[in-house]
Amino acid sequence: MSAKDVQLQALVAPIADDLARMREVIAESLTSNVAAVSDMTDHIGRFRGKQLRGALVLLNANARQAATGRVVDQGELPVVAAIVELIHLATLVHDDVLDGADKRRRVASVNQRWDNQVAVLLGDLIYSRAFHLSTTLRSPLASQLLSTITQEICAGEIEQAAGRYDFEMPIETYERVATAKTGALYGAACELGFRYPDGSEFDGAEMRAFGREIGLAFQIIDDLIDLEGDEKLAGKSTGTDVEDGKVTLAVLHVYANADPGTRAKIRDAYTLQGLDEKPGGRLAHLRSVCDLGPGCEVARARASELVESSRHRLKRLPEGPWRTALFTLSEFVLERRW
């Protein structure tokens, strides 16, 4: 376990009981009396991750109690946190379908085709369970907020798909898409924690903004890691954005400042046939035709700026362990993925 992981564990220790309850709710939601369904949900139940979105709900709920002095009934908050995590899980399952398309193109088997179909259905099922769970709560806030945010996530992903190979995409478009993909759910997690069950929209606006900023910063860093190509650091294959035609922040900067000849070479790195099969793939080719360094610096600076801004928002909270926890959490964004 890294030093950061130890720090993270210390950070969530005060909400450990609620996190355990959240995990129970998630596990219950993934059970099914249809064998075909439970086989799959057992499988995906293992993709647990660090569940920071759920933790953000719970940390914010405690921060709110500290801020208002009013004790909120915590009974439903682990359920709210579970719903947020289930929505995230559904998006992951559907992302896998989309990524799977690539593998399937190489090994086109009937079996894989059906896996794909079932993954679409499984994602739909998890979305439905999450929404259903939200309708069982006393307050409609989670239903309303999360169904709104889910629309933003989907629209952002569609806009991203439509903007592939667009090397002149405005920075605002990149940031809008990255915010929708990642920032929106972080923002909703913070807002829900802070408002549930009956806080006003005004009350939640600042923590929503905090969540959206750290979510956007997280996505920028995630895109950078994919581009910098250190697979050991990334813990997964890199260069996937170049393969998929996703032009991310650093490349947009490099392209904007390149001469016409270099621009053509950058476009070639994304589009020329046969590059996928060469050693290092498209990413290695891209790195050989331009210097990504200045673009990466700009992207990293932007992520720092966002985290800085998010921290200013925390100043409205009273000093104390919850504010410190949220502050520490914002640091992780700039380091490695959570």
Next chain:
Amino acid sequence: MSAKDVQLQALVAPIADDLARMREVIAESLTSNVAAVSDMTDHIGRFRGKQLRGALVLLNANARQAATGRVVDQGELPVVAAIVELIHLATLVHDDVLDGADKRRRVASVNQRWDNQVAVLLGDLIYSRAFHLSTTLRSPLASQLLSTITQEICAGEIEQAAGRYDFEMPIETYERVATAKTGALYGAACELGFRYPDGSEFDGAEMRAFGREIGLAFQIIDDLIDLEGDEKLAGKSTGTDVEDGKVTLAVLHVYANADPGTRAKIRDAYTLQGLDEKPGGRLAHLRSVCDLGPGCEVARARASELVESSRHRLKRLPEGPWRTALFTLSEFVLERRW
């Protein structure tokens, strides 16, 4: 326009204004200020169909008023009907993804890969909009009921995928899957119409059962049409279930009553490589190795029995135009697809 279409138009004439309002709500729900999204929703807005699920909501609401003598505020019912239609539309969009897999296998192009990705996201977006719309209503009934039903639909489709090429599937499994796929949403449409905003579960149980029975009958007939192979009658390509390994009611009966040699030939018709490319495909081959006639008769008799049962349920409603409309509607099920 066929005689049946004329009859259908007469049937929905008394709810024409509410249907028009429902269509407005659907159109509003499919608009987007993200160009990439609106391009697609404009396209799918054209797949209108006869919108019988929405009509069932509205007919049931009127039947309830007639039954109870209590005037229900109709203002939100066209929205409820629109939500039901949007959920149906989302399932169609995801079905297209799954069917598209087949075409993609033959013409594996990057472009089609992305179309597929975007169709998954678009279906997710429509689901989210439908759920969000349901959270804007005064009563939580539509949210609760439809998020429950959506889970049943997804679980049914997963069970169907898991049961492909299962020639010894129990009839109850076939009917459970067909009910989940089609009956559940018809049942929810009827129940919601009858209960919204505040009727009890007991009040809605009979009309839910009516909807589930006609929905199951509809699915049985739909499967028969695919198997009987008259593409002109079907208005679409047939034999797709045989290609996809879906063993439907008529085939289950024929297989159960066949000798071991014929059983092996039936299995071959579904599974042998190269049959897709022969004239008439797998379906023609299946029809050449066994007599589907007796199985089709059993299936058709089962559909009639279900419609008969559903009609008995209508006897609890007071006589009048709404009961007549629902009765007439149940007839369509046995004829052609709506």
